[in-house]
Amino acid sequence: MKYDFIVVGHGLAGAILSYTLRKQGHRVLVIDEPRPSAASRVAAGLLNPVAGKRFAKSWLADTFIPAADAFYDELEQHFHQPLFIHKPIYKIFSSIEEQNTWMAKSAGTNWNDYILSTHTQSINQPDIDDPFGGIMIGRGGYLQVTEMLDLLTQEVLEQKLMLPERFEIEKLQLTEGGVRYKEDEAKHLIFCEGFQVVNNPYFKWLPIQPTKGEVLEVQTENYTPECIYNKAVYVVPVGNGRFKIGATYNWRQPDEEPSPEGQEELTERFRQITSQPFQVTEHLAGIRPAVRDRRPLVGLHPQYPQLSVFNGMGSKGVLMAPYLAQQFAAALAGTEEVMPEIHIFRYLSLYYDYIEQQNQQL
Incomplete structure (x- = not known):
């Protein structure tokens, strides 16, 4: 069978990317071995606009959050059931010092879109220990990741667009027109394998x-x-x-x-x-x-342009994947560029080091 794309991996990143490509009219084959311990299925799917002890706005939150809202709204309409649960996030101060850090930080930054209220004392919620108060964060919530993945998996299985099996990379052939995997051909193959990319001979050089x-x-x-x-x-x-x-x-x-x-x-x-x-x-x-630098890894292989990777979102996949999938789909169509901050070419020196090591072992 011939496809436009083969997507290897159907966790959060792979599922969102393959759905995005299918919505644009591409014929996509998904290859994924279902695993209950896959990171996407274990995680609670949190989307938090404010990150860490330093109270930093999540990277590109103003760009990612509207795209995430629109994507999950569309998905809910598509499947006729709720998937993203909007809830405020109460970030509890652990000390007076942390409270002071926030007060200084908030004075110089426009947080109006994300901070619902600041509390310097306990908000007196039953059974909650917050003697130093905290901040109530808006535009957050959580995605019911397992439910979403089950729905998308069922859809591609019903459309006979999925091989529910382990991808055997030794059976992948690179051809002049793209790739061939067993009996299937495609113009392009995208690896969305999560941490298992460390065993992928084409992309194991990534950090x-x-x-x-x-x-x-x-x-x-x-x-x-x-x-x-x-x-x-x-x-x-x-x-x-x-x-x-x-x-x-x-x-x-x-x-x-x-x-x-x-x-x-x-x-x-x-x-x-x-x-x-x-x-x-x-x-x-x-x-x-x-x-290493807490940014995703997206882009075409330096030597084999029929291969690419869409990976490395860590705990921020719910926030980042919808926008980045849309951007990468456009990049694959030649209408947009992958942003430099996430492009794998920022680690090109690691690729050259890897090739040199391989040559020395021959």
Whole structure:
């Protein structure tokens, strides 16, 4: 069978990119081995416009958030069900020093689109420990990632546009007109493999750092507040007294096995936010594709233009993927350029080093 594109990987990035390409009229084959421990399915799907202890606006938030809103709205209409849950995020100050940092930061920046309110004292929500107050962040929320991936997977399976199997790279052939994989041909192939790109002979030179993240789901006594909490970890109320708590960051042990240490860290962080009694109902672990400079990795292979990569979004995929998928689709059509900040050519020196090492081993 002949296709315009083959997309390898159907996590968050691959699913959004393949849907974007299909909506533009391209014939797309998806190849993906379903794995419950895939990072996209483990994550809580948080979208937060304000990042980190330094209270920085998320990179290109003014660009990414409108695109994300439009994309998830379209997807909800397409499948006739809610997928993105809009909720304010209450970022709790951990100390007077942190409160002062925010007050100084907010004085010189226009935060009107994102900050709903600033609290220098507790907001007196039941069972919430916030003696130093915090900021209430708007335009955030969470994507029901597993539900979205299940719907998109079902759609491509029904249309016979998916091979639900492990991609065998040794069966990939590069041709004059594109690529051939087993019995299928395409003009172009895009790798959206997440951390597994470290085993890809065409793109293993990219500086991906596999980083383990663990998430808990806990049950309380039907306690469901109206906001997401953020203090060292996120606490996302998902209804009926259930919360998702995450995530840990562990680059020393990049495996997909939940650990006692991870559970202890997350439960302790949860206790620092709320006095609600709780019971752990699920403990999951996945591996993120973290990048050295915390920017995605997008672009065509330096030597083989029929191959490209769309990867490296780490914990920001829900925020960034809709806009970047649209931009990359336009770049593949020759109507737009991939922005330099995410283009893989910023690491071209690593590619040359990799080629030299390969030649020395011959």
